[in-house]
Amino acid sequence: MVSLGPAFLVAKFMSRVSFAEYKRLLKMSFPVVLSYMLQNSLQTASVVIAGRLGPDELATAAFSYMFAMCSGWLVQLGGTTAIDTLGSATFTASEDPHELGIILQRGLVVLSTLYVPVVGIWAFAEPLLLALGQEPELARSAAQFLQCLIPGGLGFIYFEALKKYLQVQGLVNASTYVLAITSPVNVILNLVFIHTLQFGLYGAPLATGISYWLSFWGLAAYTKYVSGSKTWGGFNARAFSNLRVFYRLALMGIIMVGTEWWAFEIVALEAGRLGTVALAAQSVVMTSDQVTFTLLFGIGVATSTRVGGLLGDRRPQAARRAAYTGALLAASVGLVEMVIMVLARNLYGRLFTDDPDVIAMTARIVPLVALFQIADGLNTSCSGSLRGMGRQHVGAIVNSAAYYVLALPVGTYLAFKTGLGIVGLWIGQCYALYVAGLTELAVVMRTDWVVEVDKAIARLDESSRPEDAAMADEGDDDDQMIS
Numbered sequence: 001m002v003s004l005g006p007a008f009l010v011a012k013f014m015s016r017v018s019f020a021e022y023k024r025l026l027k028m029s030f031p032v033v034l035s036y037m038l039q040n041s042l043q044t045a046s047v048v049i050a051g052r053l054g055p056d057e058l059a060t061a062a063f064s065y066m067f068a069m070c071s072g073w074l075v076q077l078g079g080t081t082a083i084d085t086l087g088s089a090t091f092t093a094s095e096d097p098h099e100l101g102i103i104l105q106r107g108l109v110v111l112s113t114l115y116v117p118v119v120g121i122w123a124f125a126e127p128l129l130l131a132l133g134q135e136p137e138l139a140r141s142a143a144q145f146l147q148c149l150i151p152g153g154l155g156f157i158y159f160e161a162l163k164k165y166l167q168v169q170g171l172v173n174a175s176t177y178v179l180a181i182t183s184p185v186n187v188i189l190n191l192v193f194i195h196t197l198q199f200g201l202y203g204a205p206l207a208t209g210i211s212y213w214l215s216f217w218g219l220a221a222y223t224k225y226v227s228g229s230k231t232w233g234g235f236n237a238r239a240f241s242n243l244r245v246f247y248r249l250a251l252m253g254i255i256m257v258g259t260e261w262w263a264f265e266i267v268a269l270e271a272g273r274l275g276t277v278a279l280a281a282q283s284v285v286m287t288s289d290q291v292t293f294t295l296l297f298g299i300g301v302a303t304s305t306r307v308g309g310l311l312g313d314r315r316p317q318a319a320r321r322a323a324y325t326g327a328l329l330a331a332s333v334g335l336v337e338m339v340i341m342v343l344a345r346n347l348y349g350r351l352f353t354d355d356p357d358v359i360a361m362t363a364r365i366v367p368l369v370a371l372f373q374i375a376d377g378l379n380t381s382c383s384g385s386l387r388g389m390g391r392q393h394v395g396a397i398v399n400s401a402a403y404y405v406l407a408l409p410v411g412t413y414l415a416f417k418t419g420l421g422i423v424g425l426w427i428g429q430c431y432a433l434y435v436a437g438l439t440e441l442a443v444v445m446r447t448d449w450v451v452e453v454d455k456a457i458a459r460l461d462e463s464s465r466p467e468d469a470a471m472a473d474e475g476d477d478d479d480q481m482i483s
């Protein structure tokens with residue numbers, strides 16, 4: 001049927017986006033993106049400063065932070081998606097503003113317990129790394145590095161939780177202001193601990209851990225003395241009750257984020273089997289992709305906050321419009337990234353090395369990375385919408401199937417059986433992102449937004465639920481409230 005053709009679906013999609021919403025989400029996304037870039041700079045600066053000690057120290061620091069990202073920081077970014085879901089709806093739906101403060105306290109309780117197994121992994125990392133095939137010297141030094149990072153890791157997780165607490169209130173600039181101060185402080189601390197005090201390599205995690213706690217306490221001070229404290233209401237014993245929903249959302253969020261991160265790390269390990277040139281090219285491309293992903297992830301966070309807030313405000317059509325517009329915004333940013341990457345494909349390698357073989361191989365891979373930027377945009381934005389709806393499990397299922405059932409087997413086959421090498425691995429990743437992005441877009445487009453409002457209200461604590469109200473019919477006015 002013509003009505004089911006691509007042209008009809010595109011027209012239907014575009015009819016449900018809004019230029020005003022596009023500008024709103026773009027404005028919300030910018031400080032979120034800047035905040036995540038500053039957060040990443042804490043570790044980047046630490047690696048660079050530690051790397052001045054020598055190549056072994058550089059390798060250990062880079063590897064240790066990568067391992068931390070694939071374990072502890074999954075609790076930070078994946079676990080706190082529960083605040084995206086519960087906090088945004090609570091802020092707009094609850095008659096008691098202090099309910100949001102209880103959500104934050106509940107989050108700190110849950111995230112603290114989820115950090116316990118991470119502490120166990122980091123404390124006994126050496127045998128685990130040896131089992132994964134790492135060199136004994138690297139396994140030993142990385143394990144000691146991670147042990148030094150344990151005290152600071154919890155501060156980083158608390159910082160992310162408090163940042164989400166402020167974001168759902170519309171205070172998206174707060175973390176950027178704080179990180180603008182703690183980022184240069186982090187550089188100074190790393191220089192002092194590593195070189196001045198001569199702690200060497202292990203001064204890096206100690207200094208950066210202090211920076212994590214400074215960031216948390218700085219954001220707490222901003223909340224108390226500048227803006228955001230009206231929803232706090234003091235410590236409440238109810239933070240230890242009704243933990244099941246938060247645990248479920250947090251764990252699904254960790255899986256949702258982790259499945260994608262782990263897949264890219266597996267590709268990095270596979271690239272190492274293809275030789276030094278392939279591994280070097282992989283490192284160059286991954287560094288570039290992390291920058292582009294940060295831009296798209298920021299849009300996903302903004303979309304999540306916006307969709308969750310509108311669902312809590314009982315505005316199904318406005319929530320749908322925000323989800324569609326977020327997808328359009330992320331896809332358009334992905335298109336710009338794609339064009340820039342294709343045009344600059346021969347320059348990427350030269351930014352990192354003078355080796356002609358690495359430069360040439362990087363130029364072959366970059367177009368594939370550029371090709372999936374639009375799909376990555378759809379994936380991150382639609383994942384944000386799913387988080388706003390509390391459907392992290394859908395994203396976890398889609399990502400698991402796309403990467404582990406399809407992409408990694410296909411990429412490995414192309415790389416090692418057909419002779420495509422690292423290009424084959426990235427073809428598999430490109431395949432995964434288009435499958436995941438288009439599948440999640442289809443889920444968003446088939447969502448019953450009135451039902452999602454019911455679910456959002458049902459997730460709130462009994463004491464914070466407003467009286468049930470009859471749903472308003474879907475009218476021409478997208479901003480019509482459910483009353």
